[in-house]
Structure formats: structure tokens, C-alpha cells
Amino acid sequence: MTAASPPEVLRAPLVVEFPFTRSLGPVQGAFLTGLRERVVLGVKASDGRVVVPPVEYDPVTSEEVRELVEVAATGTVTTWAWNDRPRPNQPLGTPFAWVLVKLDGADTALLHALDAPGPDAVHTGLRVRVRWAAERTGAITDIACFEPDETPAAATGATPHDGVFQDAVTGIVAEARLDYVYSPGRAQTAYINALSQRRIVGERCPSCHKVYVPPRGACPTCGVATTDRVEVGPAGTVTTFCIVNIKAKNLDIDVPYVYAHIALDGAGLALHGRIGGIPYDQVRMGLRVEPVWTEGGRYPDHYRPTGEPDADYEAYKELI
Amino acid sequence: MNKEPVAVVGIGQTKHVAARHDVSIAGLVREAAVRALADAELTWADIDAVVIGKAPDFFEGVMMPELYLADALGAVGKPMLRVHTAGSVGGSTALVAANLVAARVHRTVLTLAFEKQSESNAMWGLSLPVPFQQPLLAGAGGFFAPHVRAYMRRTGAPDAVGSLVAYKDRRNALKNPYAHLHEHDITLEKVQASPMLWDPIRYSETCPSSDGACAMVLTGRAGAARSPKPPAWVHGGAMRSEPTLFAGKDFVSPQAGRDCAADVYRQAGITDPRREIDAVEMYVPFSWYEPMWLENLGFAEEGEGWKLTEAGVTELDGDLPVNPSGGVLSTNPIGASGMIRFAEAALQVRGQAGEHQVPGARRAMGHAYGGGAQFFAMWLVGAQEPTG
Numbered sequence: 051m052t053a054a055s056p057p058e059v060l061r062a063p064l065v066v067e068f069p070f071t072r073s074l075g076p077v078q079g080a081f082l083t084g085l086r087e088r089v090v091l092g093v094k095a096s097d098g099r100v101v102v103p104p105v106e107y108d109p110v111t112s113e114e115v116r117e118l119v120e121v122a123a124t125g126t127v128t129t130w131a132w133n134d135r136p137r138p139n140q141p142l143g144t145p146f147a148w149v150l151v152k153l154d155g156a157d158t159a160l161l162h163a164l165d166a167p168g169p170d171a172v173h174t175g176l177r178v179r180v181r182w183a184a185e186r187t188g189a190i191t192d193i194a195c196f197e198p199d200e201t202p203a204a205a206t207g208a209t210p211h212d213g214v215f216q217d218a219v220t221g222i223v224a225e226a227r228l229d230y231v232y233s234p235g236r237a238q239t240a241y242i243n244a245l246s247q248r249r250i251v252g253e254r255c256p257s258c259h260k261v262y263v264p265p266r267g268a269c270p271t272c273g274v275a276t277t278d279r280v281e282v283g284p285a286g287t288v289t290t291f292c293i294v295n296i297k298a299k300n301l302d303i304d305v306p307y308v309y310a311h312i313a314l315d316g317a318g319l320a321l322h323g324r325i326g327g328i329p330y331d332q333v334r335m336g337l338r339v340e341p342v343w344t345e346g347g348r349y350p351d352h353y354r355p356t357g358e359p360d361a362d363y364e365a366y367k368e369l370i
Numbered sequence: 371m372n373k374e375p376v377a378v379v380g381i382g383q384t385k386h387v388a389a390r391h392d393v394s395i396a397g398l399v400r401e402a403a404v405r406a407l408a409d410a411e412l413t414w415a416d417i418d419a420v421v422i423g424k425a426p427d428f429f430e431g432v433m434m435p436e437l438y439l440a441d442a443l444g445a446v447g448k449p450m451l452r453v454h455t456a457g458s459v460g461g462s463t464a465l466v467a468a469n470l471v472a473a474r475v476h477r478t479v480l481t482l483a484f485e486k487q488s489e490s491n492a493m494w495g496l497s498l499p500v501p502f503q504q505p506l507l508a509g510a511g512g513f514f515a516p517h518v519r520a521y522m523r524r525t526g527a528p529d530a531v532g533s534l535v536a537y538k539d540r541r542n543a544l545k546n547p548y549a550h551l552h553e554h555d556i557t558l559e560k561v562q563a564s565p566m567l568w569d570p571i572r573y574s575e576t577c578p579s580s581d582g583a584c585a586m587v588l589t590g591r592a593g594a595a596r597s598p599k600p601p602a603w604v605h606g607g608a609m610r611s612e613p614t615l616f617a618g619k620d621f622v623s624p625q626a627g628r629d630c631a632a633d634v635y636r637q638a639g640i641t642d643p644r645r646e647i648d649a650v651e652m653y654v655p656f657s658w659y660e661p662m663w664l665e666n667l668g669f670a671e672e673g674e675g676w677k678l679t680e681a682g683v684t685e686l687d688g689d690l691p692v693n694p695s696g697g698v699l700s701t702n703p704i705g706a707s708g709m710i711r712f713a714e715a716a717l718q719v720r721g722q723a724g725e726h727q728v729p730g731a732r733r734a735m736g737h738a739y740g741g742g743a744q745f746f747a748m749w750l751v752g753a754q755e756p757t758g
Binding site for chain 1: 390391392393394395396397400414428430431441442443444446486488489490491498499500501502503504505506507508509511512515516517518519520523524565566567568569570571613615616617618619620621622
């Protein structure tokens with residue numbers, strides 16, 4: 051059979067999120083602990099400039115820098131951009147300005163948010179001060195945001211600081227989250243749609259004639275589009291397997307169980323699945339199996355023995 | 371115009387451990403880089419470019435090491451490149467750096483690879499919940515174990531071979547002060563008695579999860595002439611890739627691995643790798659991959675790799691020592707693991723490997739692979755400047 055005009059391609063959200071940890075080391079650790087104590091620290095670079103937020107290594111000479119200094123919680127906006135539509139987890143829920151603020155005593159600018167009524171209220175050179183968060187944990191969010199402040203620049207500059215605090219913060223948790231819309235594309239959409247009729251349908255390469263299951267729309271060896279749809283199986287051969295004795299996170303399968311590569315009859319390569327309906331220690335390479343579907347499952351729940359004689363090794367060794 | 375000969379004149383590693391909570395990622399890479407510079411008796415000013423590698427970004431979250439680490443690696447005002455080839459990345463990173471020297475684009479290049487696995491989650495990074503897709507029904511080792519079983523079936527290798535590799539590598543690691551696992555009370559019986567996680571792979575036959583970094587300073591002939599210690603010369607280097615899945619893919623002995631090794635041997639003038647190479651640092655994340663790669667890399671005929679392991683040929687005092695450093699089985703900061711193989715091969719031919727030195731090693735091979743047996747990177751280093 052040939053591919054009909056493509057039906058609607060599947061799409062679904064894919065959210066990738068994870069709480070990553072970060073060890074801070076001596077400089078970032080002092081900086082974030084300082085924020086918890088309402089102290090903003092910078093570091094003195096080899097050319098005498100005060101870098102805020104502090105860095106571990108000199109931006110010019112690359113030498114290790116450790117001379118911490120305290121700067122003021124007030125400063126001057128050096129540039130800005132208005133953010134009309136704040137996204138979730140940004141510093142403020144209402145429209146605000148992203149600002150670079152050179153704190154009094156610092157020679158470099160810090161990126162943060164400025165709470166202002168609108169873009170007309172923001173300009174380069176605007177005087178601002180830190181608005182501290184009510185609850186501070188040793189994170190950049192301990193600075194809730196900046197707010198306009200009419201007081202002129204303090205003349206004191208940076209003052210030496212040993213960076214030592216009680217209960218120093220040594221690590222942070224950084225929540226990372228990415229939102230995608232995922233589409234498996236034309237070929238896999240057809241494959242997935244066929245699964246709902248409990249059929250396993252691959253695509254044949256017009257050049258090497260191998261049948262790809264699942265199909266990816268192209269043959270990775272020949273580099274040409276696959277078009278002819280071919281139903282494979284339902285029976286197949288266990289080409290190789292392992293016995294899983296430890297529970298994997300997020301998998302609700304009782305151990306031990308067999309995870310196998312299964313070459314469905316007619317397929318050019320093996321797919322994977324769980325073997326059931328036979329004690330785990332009796333599964334073998336060459337075992338003939340067929341899919342077992344359960345209500346509501348997109349994929350076969352597992353594969354079970356068909357009762358046929360085992361396949362000869364020579365018949366499937368190229369598919370391992 | 372001939373290529374510039376490439377020499378390794380500085381090598382630095384961190385002491386690899388399960389978790390380095392005392393340093394940031396910048397602090398971790400810095401340690402390795404500073405040690406490599408010290409080994410070469412060079413300063414940041416002597417470095418013309420930096421080439422860095424690590425495993426996929428998802429392992430440690432969204433990050434741009436090539437940007438964030440520029441200060442720590444002295445790369446301000448210099449070219450900085452990042453290489454990205456899954457588990458083989460440490461090897462391919464070194465090769466990109468070597469090629470920059472060979473092409474006379476830069477005179478002296480710092481190359482570095484790292485992973486801070488304690489602050490990452492490799493398993494999560496490799497198993498994103500992609501809609502409509504069938505989840506992998508096994509943990510990390512479940513991907514590899516079926517290939518090991520296929521190797522055993524194909525070659526008739528006895529079950530005990532995997533344990534022999536793990537026992538050897540863990541003992542070798544005791545001689546390497548930078549290795550992560552130092553199991554002083556290791557015995558073969560303990561390896562064999564360890565739990566079978568993904569049958570046929572036992573717990574003790576798997577690699578650890580490490581924090582660590584490895585750096586090298588690569589330079590040309592003029593830089594090598596000023597080197598305070600003997601340089602290691604690059605005699606050949608190659609990378610190959612192939613799709614993760616395709617009809618006819620041989621997971622036991624991937625074509626890309628065979629082709630990559632053949633290219634390296636051709637460049638280095640090697641016709642009999644078993645006889646002409648004195649030590650091998652190969653990427654063995656699960657013990658059975660030693661005999662598998664012995665065949666894939668041409669050290670043994672097909673089906674014969676396990677016999678070398680079983681006969682003790684790959685032991686530190688055998689005639690083809692494999693992973694004298696203890697290998698990936700003893701130290702695995704994923705992104706750095708390939709570069710550690712390359713660096714350890716260089717240490718051997720420089721005579722700088724300390725207690726795990728293979729006496730008189732003149733030619734050594736470093737090997738890395740990654741993805742689903744998708745990327746291969748190898749180099750062959752020698753004590754003598756290559757001829758021709």
C-alpha cells in the first residue's frame with residue numbers, strides 16, 4: 051500500500067523540567083549568603099575594578115580573585131528593556147523593566163528587574179535601590195527587584211569585606227523548565243495511529259528495501275524518504291534481552307522482568323518490549339513472541355510466547 | 371604543505387570523586403586547567419585558544435559552558451569552542467584541539483572536558499518524557515545489557531570474563547591517585563558476588579558516577595622543543611559516527627568503530643595493533659565492553675577478544691595492558707571520560723603515569739565512544755615525533 055494524503059500530524063506539549071543543584075564555591079557562596087544578610091558583595095579585579103556580581107577568576111588576567119568588597123544597595127541604571135508581558139517565574143508578575151544596575155561602589159552592572167509603572171518612568175541614569183525580599187534564603191531572588199530611589203549616589207564606594215557569615219550558603223537549587231510543542235512528524239503519526247488499531251506499521255526504504263519500525267520518514271543508511279507502508283508482525287523473534295533486577299524510577303513493573311529486543315516478522319530492525327507469560331529465567335534468544343494489548347495502552351503491554359519452535363540463530367543474527 | 375606535528379606537553383586532572391561540593395563548576399575545571407599549565411610550565415598568556423567539551427546540556431540543566439567558563443579557563447579575548455558528541459566528547463574535543471594545532475590555526479591550545487555528575491542527572495537527561503513514545507523499559511544498564519548478551523552468544527565467551535575486567539580495572543585504579551574508586555579490599559569473589567542488576571551485567575561491572583575534569587595542553591614542534599617534560603606526539607587521530615539505530619547496525623562491533631580505528635592505524639603506520647601498541651585506554655563503561663572493543667579495534671580477531679582478557683593479556687603486566695588507569699569502570703565524569711582516556715594514553719608514552727606506568731610504553735591508544743554506539747573518537751600517541 052502507498053501512503054495516502056497525510057492525515058493531521060500529531061502534536062503534544064513536552065515539558066522538560068528538573069531541579070538542578072549547584073555548588074557555589076567560595077565567591078558565589080559569599081555573594082548569595084550576603085544577599086540573605088542584605089549585604090551586596092563584589093570582588094576586586096586585578097585592575098582595581100569592583101565586579102558585581104563577583105566572579106571567581108579575573109576577567110582580564112584570568113588569575114584567581116578573592117578580595118571581596120561590600121557595595122551599596124543603591125545604584126544607577128546603565129541600560130534597560132521594558133518587559134510588557136512577564137512570563138511565569140519572572141521576578142515580577144506585572145510589567146517591569148529588565149535593568150542593568152551599576153551599584154554604588156561597583157564598576158560593573160548587575161542584571162535584575164525594576165518595578166516601575168511604565169516605560170516612561172525608566173531611563174538610563176535612573177537612580178534605584180534594592181527592594182529586599184521579605185524571606186531570604188541565599189539566592190539572587192533575595193533581591194525581590196529594584197525600585198526608583200531619588201537619593202544621590204553614596205560617595206563611600208566599596209569597603210573591604212571578609213565574606214564570612216554564619217551558616218554560609220554552599221549550594222542552590224536551580225529549577226530548570228522548558229516548554230516545547232512536540233510533533234513526531236508524518237511517519238510516526240501514521241505509526242502511532244495504526245497502533246490504536248493494534249497494527250504495527252513500518253515504512254520500507256525504496257533503496258535498500260529494509261522496513262523501518264517505528265518509521266522515521268527516511269532511511270538513515272540510504273538518506274532517502276521512506277514511503278511504502280508495510281504492516282509487520284504481529285509475531286516476532288526475541289533477538290537479545292536482559293533480565294532487569296532493579297526497579298527503574300518511574301517504572302511500575304515488578305522485578306525481575308525481561309526487557310527484550312524483538313524483531314517483528316518483516317521488520318528490518320528490532321524494537322523493544324517486555325516479555326511476559328513465561329518465567330523470566332526461561333526467556334531465550336530466538337524465542338517466538340506476539341504482542342499482548344491491554345485496554346487503553348498505546349503500545350503492547352508486553353509480548354508473550356507464541357508456542358512456535360524457537361527461531362534459528364542464523365535467521366535473526368543480522369537483526370541483533 | 372605538511373601538517374604541523376602535534377604534541378601533548380601538559381596534562382592535568384582533578385582527583386575524581388562522587389561529589390565535589392566544595393567547588394563550583396568553574397572551580398572544578400580550573401583545577402584541571404591549572405594543573406595542565408603547571409605540568410607544561412606555561413601560563414594563561416601562552417594559550418592561544420580553548421576547546422571545551424562536556425556531555426549533553428540536559429545532564430546539568432541548561433547551560434553554556436563555553437560562555438560561563440571563559441573566565442575560569444583564561445579564554446577572554448581568545449577563541450573558545452565547545453564540542454558536543456555525547457559520551458565520546460572528551461575524545462573528540464581533544465581531536466578538535468589537535469586539529470587546530472595541526473592546521474597551524476593556533477600554536478598552543480588548551481583543551482578540557484568535565485562533568486559534575488553530582489549536580490546533574492544523566493538518566494533523566496537521557497530519558498525525557500517525549501510524547502507518544504514508548505519509554506525505555508529498563509534503567510541505564512538495560513540499554514547495554516542486551517548487547518553484552520549478544521556478544522556472549524556470538525563468541526561463546528564464558529560468563530566469568532566480565533568480572534575479570536572489573537577486577538583488573540579496580541586493582542589498576544588503586545595505582546592511580548586520580549581515580550574515583552579506590553576499593554582497597556577488592557577481590558574477584560566480591561565482583562562475582564555483587565548483585566546482577568541487568569543480567570548479564572553485575573553491579574561491580576558498571577561504572578561509577580563521578581565529578582571531575584581533565585585538561586591537556588597541545589602544541590606544535592616549537593612548543594614541544596621548549597617542553598620541560600617529554601611530550602607525547604599524536605601519530606594519528608580520527609572520529610566517526612553512525613546513526614543510533616539503523617537496519618543492519620551491529621551494536622556488538624559497530625562499523626564506525628572499526629572504520630575509526632582503521633583510519634588511526636593508517637595515519638600512524640600501524641599494521642599489527644596487537645604487537646605495535648603498548649597500552650590502550652579504552653572507553654569501557656560496562657566490563658564486557660573490553661573484549662567487545664578488543665575485537666572492534668582490531669586487537670583480536672572477531673570472537674577472540676574475550677580470550678585476551680581471560681589469558682591476562684590486558685592486565686597491567688600483560689603484553690597489551692588495557693586501562694592501566696582503572697578506566698571508566700573506576701572513574702566516570704561522563705563528559706571528561708573520553709579525554710581521560712586520551713590523556714592517560716599520553717601519560718603512558720611520556721613515562722609520567724606513575725605507579726600505573728606500563729614500562730617502556732612507546733605507543734598508546736586513547737579511545738572514546740558515546741551515544742548509542744553512535745560516536746567514536748580515537749588517537750594514537752607516541753614517545754617519538756612522527757616521521758613523514
